[in-house]
Amino acid sequence: MSEKPKRGRGGFRIFLTFLVTAIVLAVAIAGAGLAGYAWFNNKIAENGPQTPDNQPRIVVLERGSHLGRIADTLEAEGAVTDARFFEWAVRIDGGENALKAGEYAFPSGASINDLYRQIREGRVLQHPVTIPEGWPSVMVADIINEADVLSGDPVEPPAEGTILPETYMVQRGTDRAALLDKMRAAQDRLLADLWAARDPDLPFQTQEEAIILASVVEKETGIAAERPHVAGVFVNRLKRGMKLESDPTIIYGVTQGRPLGRGIRRSEIDAVTDWNTYQITGLPKTPIANPGADAIRAVLNPPETDDLFFVADGTGGHVFASSYREHQRNVARWRQIERERRR
Known part of the structure; x- marks a missing residue:
């Protein structure tokens, strides 16, 4: 009597070989992906370009700028060596709509992560506008109108004695009339508090x-x-x-x-x-x-x-x-x- 052939053993070997190959390939791809991800994370965390004098780098991000334009601005100003890395970092984090315009002072050698965090949090450069105590309103208006960090139409002198003299920290581009309103409101608040406790x-x-x-x-x-x-x-x-x-x-x-x-x-x-x-x-x-x-x-x-x-x-x-x-x-x-x- 002849022996019956064993069916399915060869097909199983082929399937097993395919399965092992697929697993090895998947592991290799996953490993490559993890290695690439780790390399990218290291890339955006490493120190960025240094300034010649090691002082902060001043960069203005214009209002209405989209992510691509912000990334290009950072590259043009020397804050990053390749705009694509900044753009990819933001997109991976889903922060395209969280970036804030303004004037920034980026530390020399700031990483892409540092730049992204500072822009996302809106930590813009602040400028002092100082109104000395005892200055008349005509000279207050002079200070506001001559401040090059402010924007908007020139203001008229406010009513005498209606603003609180002090140093006000403002962003570049702050409207002159808005700052004057802030000075008036500061005096109103102070006077209301002090008046309640007067002699x-x-x-x-x-x-x-x-x-x-x-x-x-x-x-x-x-x-x-x-x-x-x-x-x-x-x-x-x-x-x-x-x-x-x-x-x-x-x-x-x-x-x-x-x-x-x-x-x-x-x-x-x-x-x-x-x-x-x-x-x-x-x-x-x-x-x-x-x-x-x-x-x-x-x-x-x-x-x-x-x-x-x-x-x-x-x-x-x-x-x-x-x-x-x-x-x-x-x-x-x-x-x-x-x-x-x-x-």
Whole structure:
């Protein structure tokens, strides 16, 4: 009797060979993919191009730029060596719509990951716009209009005494009118807080009057520690119906706050204006500058003092007096200092 052939063994061997080959090939492809992925991750994590002086690289990403344009800009500015790597990194992460325009300061040698993270988080370069305490609104407008980091139409001087002087950090391209609105809002918030805690025995009734007096205090002394004392003197004079007799109020009536550039003339002291407190009783018609936070605090909660007078002491500060006789002696000493300086 002949032996029957064994069926299926050869087909099984072929199938098994195919299966093993497929597995080996899949493993090889997966390994290559993992190796490629690891290589790409290393590539976008490695240090990028250095700047010649090792200082941050300033790059502006324009508003409305799509991913491709941003990547090309980074390559053109030397932040990356190949725009495609940045673009691929963003697409893999799904961050195409998370990139933010603006002016950036990228550290020298920043990796693609570092660049992407900074742009995604919108950590743009901030520029200071400083409004000094006691500057009049015409000069505030000058600062805003001359700041090259701002954009938009030139602004008109705001109403005197309506903005809070300080340093405002802005992005390049911030609108001038928007920054001015921010300055007004900052003063409104501060004044609302301080007004609620004011001394109940003040010789004025409104927030506007508080700003007027604070502006006079601000212009009378550049020494922060003196502002409360000066405020106390002016509050005492107002309570007694005495004229404030403040030189800066004369100047404001002449120049609307810009520097006079010379001494005050006798005719200007004698001139009746809405601001000249040598001629009018009480407060000027409007503020004479934009007072800072310390001057506003000083007039809303002045210290207790008997002093009614003060005059320059020759060192940049003032000497105070509670009686007119004492004040006259202080004035005589100041006149002597002036004469010695002239000689």
